[in-house]
Amino acid sequence: xxxxxxxxxxxxxxxxxxxxxxxxxxxxxxxxxxxxxxxxxxxxxxxxxxxxxxxxxxxxxxxxxxxxxxxxxxxxxxxxxxxxxxxxxxxxxxxxxxxxxxxxxxxxxxxxxxxxxxxxxxxxxxxxxxxxxxxxxxxxxxxxxxxxxxxxxxxxxxxxxxxxxxxxxxxxxxxxxxxxxxxxxxxxxxxxxxxxxxxxxxxxxxxxxxxxxxxxxxxxxxxxxxxxxxxxxxxxxxxxxxxxxxxxxxxxxxxxxxxxxxxxxxxxxxxxxxxxxxxxxxxxxxxxxxxxxxxxxxxxxxxxxxxxxxxxx
Amino acid sequence: xxxxxxxxxxxxxxxxxxxxxxxxxxxxxxxxxxxxxxxxxxxxxxxxxxxxxxxxxxxxxxxxxxxxxxxxxxxxxxxxxxxxxxxxxxxxxxxxxxxxxxxxxxxxxxxxxxxxxxxxxxxxxxxxxxxxxxxxxxxxxxxxxxxxxxxxxxxxxxxxxxxxxxxxxxxxxxxxxxxxxxxxxxxxxxxxxxxxxxxxxxxxxxxxxxx
Numbered sequence: 001x002x003x004x005x006x007x008x009x010x011x012x013x014x015x016x017x018x019x020x021x022x023x024x025x026x027x028x029x030x031x032x033x034x035x036x037x038x039x040x041x042x043x044x045x046x047x048x049x050x051x052x053x054x055x056x057x058x059x060x061x062x063x064x065x066x067x068x069x070x071x072x073x074x075x076x077x078x079x080x081x082x083x084x085x086x087x088x089x090x091x092x093x094x095x096x097x098x099x100x101x102x103x104x105x106x107x108x109x110x111x112x113x114x115x116x117x118x119x120x121x122x123x124x125x126x127x128x129x130x131x132x133x134x135x136x137x138x139x140x141x142x143x144x145x146x147x148x149x150x151x152x153x154x155x156x157x158x159x160x161x162x163x164x165x166x167x168x169x170x171x172x173x174x175x176x177x178x179x180x181x182x183x184x185x186x187x188x189x190x191x192x193x194x195x196x197x198x199x200x201x202x203x204x205x206x207x208x209x210x211x212x213x214x215x216x217x218x219x220x221x222x223x224x225x226x227x228x229x230x231x232x233x234x235x236x237x238x239x240x241x242x243x244x245x246x247x248x249x250x251x252x253x254x255x256x257x258x259x260x261x262x263x264x265x266x267x268x269x270x271x272x273x274x275x276x277x278x279x280x281x282x283x284x285x286x287x288x289x290x291x292x293x294x295x296x297x298x299x300x301x302x303x304x305x306x307x308x309x310x311x312x313x
Numbered sequence: 314x315x316x317x318x319x320x321x322x323x324x325x326x327x328x329x330x331x332x333x334x335x336x337x338x339x340x341x342x343x344x345x346x347x348x349x350x351x352x353x354x355x356x357x358x359x360x361x362x363x364x365x366x367x368x369x370x371x372x373x374x375x376x377x378x379x380x381x382x383x384x385x386x387x388x389x390x391x392x393x394x395x396x397x398x399x400x401x402x403x404x405x406x407x408x409x410x411x412x413x414x415x416x417x418x419x420x421x422x423x424x425x426x427x428x429x430x431x432x433x434x435x436x437x438x439x440x441x442x443x444x445x446x447x448x449x450x451x452x453x454x455x456x457x458x459x460x461x462x463x464x465x466x467x468x469x470x471x472x473x474x475x476x477x478x479x480x481x482x483x484x485x486x487x488x489x490x491x492x493x494x495x496x497x498x499x500x501x502x503x504x505x506x507x508x509x510x511x512x513x514x515x516x517x518x519x520x521x522x523x524x
Binding site: 020021023024025026027125126132134135136137138180181182183228229230231232233235236253254255256260263265266267286288289291292295296299310313 | 316317318319320321322324337341346347348349350351352353354355356357359362363364366367368433434435436437438439440442478479481496498499503504507508
């Protein structure tokens with residue numbers, strides 16, 4: 001069956017799992033910027049956690065179902081309507097032929113995920129169906145949705161399911177990210193190191209799938225700012241010449257030439273996909289082994305609802 | 314030097330890009346890693362912290378490093394990359410001539426005279442860092458990076474030639490463009506160039522580019 005895109009939203013893409021192990025060829029992981037919300041949407045439909053779903057950014061799309069279709073919406077707090085009537089996130093339901101689903105402007109958080117039973121048909125490239133916007137591959141022709149696009153999926157009627165309250169990922173405008181020191185943290189002077197972990201940072205306008213710029217006190221690094229290009233991953237915090245920390249996200253380049261001053265721990269990397277301009281962020285300093293302990297505790301918690309959580313986070 | 318640089322990351326300092334590539338390919342084949350990322354003078358390793366402890370990973374890596382690494386195999390075949398220099402294809406060639414005091418012909422002759430080796434692939438899919446640039450062509454990166462650099466663009470910066478396999482923002486001094494498709498996600502392998510390959514550049518005309 002088909003789903004027609006009536007309005008594409010600000011930036012809606014098909015996303016699935018990341019591409020793993022290809023950074024040495026310059027291919028970033030990509031995939032859902034908030035993989036936990038992707039997994040939660042797919043869970044409501046009995047899908048594998050990484051079934052290709054729509055990732056909407058700040059303002060979501062309006063979609064028309066051409067036949068009956070079970071779907072679910074998770075992620076950012078936004079008004080979701082079916083034929084104009086408000087419906088709840090974190091509940092699967094079945095749309096009828098001709099129904100229109102609209103995801104409104106995100107009020108808290110940045111990204112919503114819209115899943116359908118079995119996932120959307122998508123181009124699989126280099127081991128994943130996720131859209132890479134920079135290189136233009138994966139998903140729907142490697143690009144974000146346009147009005148008039150036709151998406152394909154199975155027509156399935158499903159029993160309604162709800163995410164248990166304790167597994168509804170809370171959205172916020174103030175976030176705390178557990179963070180370790182990184183390879184070039186020692187290039188920060190004492191004041192800057194203090195600022196790094198004790199500032200209530202503001203998310204700048206530049207916040208997308210490539211990365212998130214943090215505004216606050218200007219950090220000083222004792223170098224000319226440029227270093228020989230070296231490996232980076234999502235959560236790596238660089239300090240460019242302007243002194244504003246830049247947190248790399250899922251689509252960032254695979255190597256970088258700016259000092260790596262901190263590293264968001266794996267336990268909290270999924271949060272990067274929900275940061276929006278104006279949000280506040282604190283970086284909580286953690287010793288690496290403590291961050292690993294907290295990761296394992298978080299995985300153990302989520303495993304009850306998401307058995308594949310080890311692949312999600 | 315082996316350094317923990319995050320909850321699930323280690324970084325190893327190397328002497329050269331070749332050492333980084335050799336170490337990376339050795340490590341990639343001999344362990345269970347999420348990412349092994351060689352850089353210009355380092356290798357960054359990401360391990361699965363849900364399964365492995367950092368101390369165990371450190372011990373494993375220390376014994377790998379102690380055992381020694383085979384040098385990188387430089388491939389015997391030579392890839393020739395055709396380039397249209399200057400004009401709309403290489404908008405910074407004029408500025409480079411001014412900075413170096415050389416004519417365009419001199420720059421092209423110099424750039425096409427040597428044989429090079431791919432030091433590293435990374436940043437964007439297939440972007441190739443090619444080492445061995447003549448010292449007379451050493452210029453820093455542009456102060457203001459371009460928002461968009463076309464696929465196939467050939468830039469120089471920091472003593473290297475960079476080949477943009479796909480369009481992206483970029484700060485290298487652009488001297489030309491190749492019609493070669495350096496990255497095709499549906500081809501096998503998807504990338505024309507990989508680290509350790511030998512490369513030579515050949516000047517072609519704009520007509521040959523379009524043909």
